[in-house]
Amino acid sequence: MLSTHAIYLNDLLGLSNLENVKIKFNQWNTEEDPIDVFQANPELINNQWLFWRNQKRYFNVNDVAINLVRVKGDIYLLTTVKLVTEELGVIHGINYAGKELKRYRPLYGRVLIKYHKDFQASVVNAESKLEKLVVSQVLPDVYKNDGFPGYDSVCLSYQQLKLVLEKNKSEWITALSNQKAVYLIRDVSNGKLYVGSATSKNGMLLDRWRSYISNGHGGNKCLQELIKEAGFEYVKKNFQYSILENYNSRVDDSFILRRESWWKKVFDSRNKKFGYNEN
Incomplete structure (x- = not known):
């Protein structure tokens, strides 16, 4: 045995x-x-x-x-x-x-x-x-980085995501560039959540996440207000990014938006006590 x-x-x-x-x-x-x-x-x-x-x-x-x-x-x-x-x-x-x-x-x-x-x-x-x-x-040989871990295994801090995108890691870029998705941003300092979506209209997942790395808020009102009050460094220190659902580019945007709304309801992220979603 x-x-x-x-x-x-x-x-x-x-x-x-x-x-x-x-x-x-x-x-x-x-x-x-x-x-x-x-x-x-x-x-x-x-x-x-x-x-x-x-x-x-x-x-x-x-x-x-x-x-x-x-x-x-x-x-x-x-x-x-x-x-x-x-x-x-x-x-x-x-x-x-x-x-x-x-x-x-x-x-x-x-x-x-x-x-x-x-x-x-x-x-x-x-x-x-x-x-x-x-x-x-x-391992049979010295460790080699496996690259992109799979959509259901993505959970990155701001600094980790920044590094992935700035280094232009090919597997990550390929995986994120043509994907629509519902994603989650978590503020690890207080547990508040932000649910967002990546669509053909507002930018695929790679574009959306690049915008967060660039300015911290991606154009979202509540996150803009947070950065105005606490500064960009707060985002860099406390924000974490993961994927709730991912879909290929052929899936209709309206379906993605309905799933986004569903997750906002699940997490109650429109409630300022629990999240950063405005609507």
Whole structure:
């Protein structure tokens, strides 16, 4: 009978003394997606992103640093494990030097980890976390970005959507350019929702979302008022974009608009307590 027990990252690494082991979680920053950076330049992720320091000292000499890069959702990729060999005394820069542990080299870029990160810190002690990092998959080769995840799996922050569009990622552009849709914008700071539609009249999904990246409001009255009061930076910090329903270009606009109205009713997004829809 096959075992159903989970395999954890340390089952692969076999680290016995965890007191000097730390884990670095690399996630989106305001400009770059770390998984894109890893694919373009692994050394950048495994040195600059791993060993960058602001005010706080993250590592000490002889620490073991495990570097994880967020792929999507709760999935992370193991990119390197390094022994910290030197502290450089740099603030707001690369503050450490490290030596890659060669015995783990076959695992780098190939082990996908599932872990729900519910804390702000990017570097944590491994003692309380390592045994919770579940091995989701060991890939036959180094990870390659799958591109567009499917319409029902799109959930992007403003910065993530901006990056996708500015980098002109071909799979995303193709998927969004010829689609009509009913989409959802969520304000993560207060839970308020905005339901919108993409049609041949007001712009297909790609055009609509480009307008939000450009000005934050896409021409919508309530969102314009919000930006006037709170500023564009509020949108950049708090807005999240997803797709409720998508349709090909042959579907009549009137049907899309009826579905949009239905979702406004479902979410009660015309109610100023719950949403940003004006009508």
